[in-house]
Amino acid sequence: MSSSPELSDPEKGVEPVKAESKSDRRHSFTGRKSSVAASIVAADLLDERYATTQRGLKSRHAQMIALGGTIGTGLFVGSGSVLAKGGPAFILAAYCINTVLVYCVVTALIEVATYLPIHGGTMSYYGYRYVSRSTGFALGYLYWYALGILVPYEITAAGLVINYWPNDVHIAVWMTIMSVVIIALNYMPVKYYGETEFWFAGTKVILMIGLLLLSFILFWGGGPSRDRLGFRYWRDPGAANPYIKTGDAGYTISFFSTLVSSVFPFTFAPELLVVTGGEMESPRRNLPVAGKRYFYRLIIFYIFGVLAIGVTCPSNDSRLTDGGAGAGSSAFVVAIADAGISTLPSIVNAVILISAWSSGNSFLYISSRALYSLAVQGSAPRIFKTCNKWGVPWVAVTASSLFCGLTYLNVASSGATVFNWLVNLTNTAGMTSWVVCMIVYLRFRKAMGAQGVERPYRSWVQPYGAYIAMVAFTLLCLINGFTVFFPGRFSASNFLTAYIGIPIFLGLYFGHRLVFWKDKWAWDPEEVDLQTGLQEIINAERPAKKRKGLGKICLIVE
Secondary structure (H helix, E strand, O other): OOOOOOOOOOOOOOOOOOOOOHHHHHHHHHOOOOOHHHHHHHHHHOOOOOOOOOOOEOHHHHHHHHHHOOOOHHHHHHHHHHHHHHHHHHHHHHHHHHHHHHHHHHHHHHHHHHHOOOOOOOHHHHHHHHOOHHHHHHHHHHHHHHHHHHHHHHHHHHHHHHOOOOOOOOHHHHHHHHHHHHHHHHHOOHHHHHHHHHHHHHHHHHHHHHHHHHHHHHHOOOOOOOOOOOOHHHHHHHOOOOOOOOHHHHHHHHHHHHHHHOOHHHOOHHHHHHHHHOOEOOHHHHHHHHHHHHHHHHHHHHHHHHHHHHHHOOOOOOHHHHOOOHHHHOHHHHHHHHOOOOOHHHHHHHHHHHHHHHHHHHHHHHHHHHHHHHHHOOOOOHHHHOOOOOOOOHHHHHHHHHHHHHHHHHHOHHHHHHHHHHHHOOOOHHHHHHHHHHHHHHHHHHHHHHOOOOOOOOOOOOOHHHHHHHHHHHHHHHOOOHHHHOOOOOOHHHHHHHHOHHHHHHHHHHHHHHHOOOOOOOOOOOOOOOOOOHHHHHHHOOOOOOOOOHHHHHHHHO
């Protein structure tokens, strides 16, 4: 068994050491038990014909990207329709359950990413390295197509938000402008992406804190009408709503449907942390910090957020389901309008616009890095791991940007139907990803134990959290579209869009297995490569800098 490398305290930083050469890395790798897994990693990761991404994301970028990733259009707007379906008690319970499950996912992902946050390190890469080539292949293409489709989805949402304000400009013009800006930002050095997301996230945080404070004031009767709301809407129209059927059966259906619908705002935010680890300064110090604080952010912004809309907005308000574009269907805006505050809806709408734009920017970033990671692991043409002098994988960015063309399907009503089908394909992608990620984590943990290597970050909820999350999201995947099976509600399109993501993933996996049928189903724990690229990670660590001036202010929100 290999011995544990000497690691420094991540809070104190690591002294710079001599950079490891390609021959040194090959020697440290091939000195262990020879394996197929070893030769594959050596061949792909150590190919020096291509430049790599650069570590341009600072600690404040990483923290605010993680913080902003928990606040999106799903919370601002999508929560309104979920409130209308389940009522304030069910949406609160659903968000509490999903917060615990997602925290289990986040801590597992951070454990994996903290050990080896290499350039091109995504969960698909770790699946390829710690489980099998087929796992990395299937998970990587799931990320690429799901995140790629979500880019035009967010651009379309932003265009509809703009139409909240009266204007004569065709929506296609706004779509074009936003697409160009998002693509341009992703062609720039990653530090500009980090800086942009830093300010976008800051804006969303300020608005969310303001909305929570406003909800607290309205709860106690501090609005213009001095009407104390309290838990009025928990009594009338009620704490929970039946769905499809009446009685206990209706409430049971409503709860599980609300639980499934509440997963969407959480999806792919944990993976964003993993992807940024490959382009982050001192990732072994910054990734665990971001992961540890993630749970508190989910509680503050998600659980308190849905509690706020549950006490300030009645779940039977028709505006939640037919309020029109942008902020019109936001439960926060409905509550503000009912309180008689006339100026805030436009402000909220502006921040929703920023949120949609920010999400599109992040989704294109992750989608391009997913394709770059596939090329690094040898599962996509090598040209996609070509980087320019700024460390931007510009070929992968170009390929992923082509998804933006799907935006124009929404210009025509018939095209919009097709586009909605494509977006619905991603509904199960997030949960499928998390199930596979838990398998990757458990195999990683087993390999570390078998080879006697110390994990630089350990979470108190693991490994039990991984098992809980894996079982829970497997069940949620299976019941994702269960409402279509009730009499009179079945449609082929709804059934396919609810479940087609699962056979797509399985088709990618088993299709790859047919081609590489000689591969093992999973690498043996003793032969998993835990060394290649490790020295570069240790070299990348730097001591934490003392905060001064604005840095201390940033520490408050971090």
